[in-house]
Amino acid sequence: MRKVDPEKFEARKQQILAAAITCFTRKGFHGTSTAEICAEAGMSPGNLFHYYPTKQAIIAAIVEQDRRETAAYFAQIDQSRDLFDEILKFMDIVLELAADPAYSSLALEISAEAMRDKEIAALVSAYDAEMQASLSVMLRDAASRGQIDATLDPVETARWVAALIDGIFGRIAVDPGFHPLEQQANLHLLLTRFLRPGAKGAGKAAREQTVKA
């Protein structure tokens, strides 16, 4: 067997992923053949096989990459800041990603694929559980510092924050009138009222408050 330079190997894998994402965004998973991915990446089909044995393996790698990026995002959060603000900031990023047609169509393709493929479903669930756990820790810490309502159960509340994330992508799929970047104030209002009822910004005059946030 030929010796493989791990750095070159990794770079080539990244290049294939980028090419695959371009193809998937253009034509969906089912509409894209591995031959097209090879053409986009400028390599031969026989060569692709060394990096990813199947199209499913490429999809799995995309989920894994997104999971790593989300984990890295949670890891870099400045714990000295108001964690409620940090949750709002995270949700703003979700809105930005949802507003990116390439990201959102890929995310929706992955959800649909998870319905058909048990391995992809397991990866997506593991990613979701990890994200929910990170949110849950943030909510617990925020509650213990008085930054959000301490009577909320952090685990169950994280579930509903995750449900809102699902809902944002769900809206993208079915509702052409849902423009994520125009929904920031509404989402902040909902989260402020839910997570810190009675706080400044949670009342009836919250609209202007949240628009500038």
Added chain:
Amino acid sequence: MRKVDPEKFEARKQQILAAAITCFTRKGFHGTSTAEICAEAGMSPGNLFHYYPTKQAIIAAIVEQDRRETAAYFAQIDQSRDLFDEILKFMDIVLELAADPAYSSLALEISAEAMRDKEIAALVSAYDAEMQASLSVMLRDAASRGQIDATLDPVETARWVAALIDGIFGRIAVDPGFHPLEQQANLHLLLTRFLRPGAKGAGKAAREQTVKA
């Protein structure tokens, strides 16, 4: 051409839909052939064609049936009641449907199918728009009667209620720890705080309040 008894024709279509739903729930859309649907319905493939020319037409009919049932539900709501309570009741039904494995797996299959099929996507979007419009009218009327916060925009708020419905089914897809029937109190708390902040049941002691609701 033979004369068709419209009542018999409609009854046969309902029978085929029921057989198809049984098959789809068992094996998904892609895993089910029209031959299997015929076997389940006890009819010949040539005969099925008179009722539904394709599997897609059956899926479309399932969406249409669900749309009609939802429209009928909104039409029978007693307008003299507190419309906020009626919204909570509607969301309780969503939780019950999500807790039904046959309904929720079919709903998720339809969402996935809408990613691949423009006609199904158009039907799903039209259904969603109709449901959102009904919710929006309820929210507007509830606001004008002082049953919810009058500063909320009914159209945009209906979008977020719809996003929560997407989110409930999204959780079913990825989160084995999400048990819809156990989430009623959390959902009531979220909706109470969002839609009528400051009201009884929206505060910190809301948990017991909403559990009994």
